[in-house]
Amino acid sequence: MFGIKRLMVLILSASGSLLAADQLAVKSPDSKISFHVFTKSDSLFYRISYENGDVIEASPIRMSLDAKAITGKVTIGKADSYQLNEEYPWYGAHSVARSHSNGSKISINSGGLHYTLDVRVFNNGASFRLIVPGKSDVKRIPDESTVFRLPVGTTAWFHDLNMHYEGEYARKNMDTVKAGQWAAPSVTFRLPGSEIYLSVTEADLKNYGGMALQTDGSRGMVLRLPQSQPTSYPFKLRYSAEDVLRLSQPAAVTGTITTPWRVVMIANGLNALVNNDLVHNLCPPPDKKLFPQGIKTDWIQPGAAVWKYLDGGGEGTLETMKEYSRQASELGFKHNILEGFWKKWSDGDLKSLVDYSREKGVHIWLWEHSKNLREAKTRQAFFKHCHELGVSGLKIDFFDHEAKEEIDLYQSILRETAELKIMVDFHGANKPTGQERTWPNELTREAVKGMEASKLKDRAGHNVTLPFTRFATGHAEYTPVHFGERRKNTTWTHQIASAAIFSAPLLTYSASPEHLLTNPAAGMIKSIPSVWDETIVLSGSAIGEAAVYARRSGKSWFLAVMNGAMPRSFEIPLAFLGEGTFGASEVRDVDGNPAAVELGKGNYDKNGTIRLNLAEGGGFIAKFDRP
Structure with a gap:
């Protein structure tokens, strides 16, 4: 088990030093990356530099509350600096994740409203979020239109929002991309004449709507919240017009508003991009009460799975699924995922499969539509029933939207399944934002155009x-x-x-x-x-x-x-x-x-x-x- 080393020092240090009035720079531990905060025409701006050049050019940070801007007519105040240095076990490209950053909590004043711009700069990227204090009984509607402006000659790979997060990436030249194109994060960029790659996304998405990006025609990607995004085709296909209208409305947040981290991963080469831990480093560690050994808690069982859906294999009967579990065991796989045909079975049949599979060292997962989990009592009763039957995991499908209502549902599902030691696989899902660190019972999520896409030509x-x-x-x-x-x-x-x-x-x-x-x-x-x-x-x-x-x-x-x-x-x-x-x-x-x-x-x-x-x-x- 890994010891977690965490150092937080709330003093001014080299990680955040005032350069001049209304200018501040926060540097990475190796000093190669700098996040610059400044004002321009009294509005809040930032830029990010790597070594000797800007990777994100001067761009506005824009946020409003109840349609009133809070990032214009600002002054930059005190900066409280801190450091984080930790490592923790991980299931991904490597078995140990490392997080080392310099941070600064920068006081911002806008017309008497005081809030915090929280900046963290790592050796492999930079991130920022806004923390706006508020009374616990007051609701406010946030909106954002922060820009990520790329250098001349930057290449981008992204897909639109039509199929939510299941699109086909296209290569684009940011110099010629017209305004109004939608991009589902993360978006990968390559800077001109170099092997420097960026990935722009968000981290620790909770109690908030998910961000998408929209081009502005001037090499900028503009942050858009769900009330400004087009509704995806899968959501319109599976849900009512009333649902579409409801989720397109701006969402209120009660009390203090903490935005997700706005993330710019920076990598010198594709190896550094693939091994970048920045997104999950920005999320809290798991609750030891729910996960005593963190990601290594014994009921969290990574492994391969068999799945009867795309490749024949007979009818979805008890006998067929027992054979799937037997074959999974022969393959050395740990999981057997059942699609919706299980709903036709009796509890006795399910228990029979669970018990037989357990003898073979195989866990049983059940598919469920997320629309059946909207009501807390119904959802919790279903989870409890699955737990009583010995079901190890749930494949939950058809979210297809990033409205705050959907994000809140993810959080409820993850907490309530963790309390019952149930693993989760999200389908029809949103982009990952590192929450699998906080909730290691999430073993995967779709959010990709995968093998189910039968019409993909190339x-x-x-x-x-x-x-x-x-x-x-x-x-x-x-x-x-x-x-x-x-x-x-x-x-x-x-x-x-x-x-x-x-x-x-x-x-x-x-x-x-x-x-x-x-x-x-x-x-x-x-x-x-x-x-x-x-x-x-x-x-x-x-x-x-x-x-x-x-x-x-x-x-x-x-x-x-x-x-x-x-x-x-x-x-x-x-x-x-x-x-x-x-x-x-x-x-x-x-x-x-x-x-x-x-x-x-x-x-x-x-x-x-x-x-x-x-x-x-x-x-x-x-x-x-x-x-």
Whole structure:
């Protein structure tokens, strides 16, 4: 168990020093990143610099309460500085997350209203939020239109809000993007002539509406709250016109208003982007009363899952699901996720499946529509019933909106399931905002255009974009690995490699367990973990072109490669292996036959190189072990 070191010093220090009247700079611990706060025409502004240049140019911080601006006609007051330095266990790209930042709580005065701009600057990014005090019985409606202005020549990857968080990323030149385009965070940017990447999103979203971004036609991304956002097609499809109207109204917040953190991740290279802990570092640690060992609490069980939905496998009967649990056990998987057909079963049948599966070391999860969980008494009775039946997890679907009402529902679900030791998988969900640190019973959430998207034509290009966009800010349930038509322009090997790249603590496979077990590469599939001790993004990786990952689990290394839509050659140095000789099990493409794999073995050391010539949507995966 890791000891958490937390240091908070509320004194002025080098982390926040006044430069001149109404100007302040907060620097990262390594002094490479600076968050500058200043006024322009008496309005509140900021900019973020990295080394010798701005990565976010001078941009206004805009907030209003009850339609009255509070960030104009401001003066900057006292700055109370603090430091945070901690590390904690994590389920993600690596097993230990590190958080080291300099912070400053800056007093702002606007027409007699005193509030706080809280800034934290890390070695890998910067963040800020507004804290506006208020009486506990007073409701106010916040709105924001803060801008993130990018430098000339910046490239962006984002998708719109039509399908909520299940869109297809497009590459854009911010110089030519017209005003009014919607972008679902996180948005990844690459600065011109460099390997500097940014990801703009929010963290610790609670008691507030979720943010989207809208282009202003001048290289700016403008923060928009739900009352200004278009309603997604999935929400309009599944909910009434009354629901659409209600959630489009501005939401009031009672008492003190604390906005989510506005986050700019900064990474020198794709490896630094993928290993960036900034989003979850900004969230509180888990409650020890609910999670005595934090993320390592014994009933939190990361692992792979079987899932009867996209790949046949018979009717959704008790007998079929017992066979799924048996096959899950044979695969070494820990979970079996049941879709809505379970509702036709008796409690006796469910209990029978739970008990049988437990004997096999497999947990049972049940799907439920979020609309059935709106009322607290109904929701809590359902959770209690699941707990009494021995159900380990719930897959809760169809949120499709980021209004405060929906965000409040997430919080209620997470707390009430944690009290009953139930794990959660959110589908039809919102972007991750690091809350899985506070609530480690959330093992994954969708918020991605995954294998369920049957009409996706260029799956290869999509797959090699996601690791550096959506996955950069949190886990995602893509439901990887399919050997049928859904894989589109990808090979079987690409599909298997995707399981090692599209990781999530709950790693749900879309292929049926029968097809996984009968695949020639079943041994490799069984060996792929859902969480990792170490991740290295290797050269050859490029957004929309290829993903080349080395990942370590214990003493074993995996090398996973997904190629995009264009044929490409790779020479991959194996320096990550460290000392000694490793025996490798390999899965390769078969030339001319994307629905086949070739198995091989070899011996390698850190001086070795693997050479690949991959066709459209090709792939490679190898596991390296010491003899």
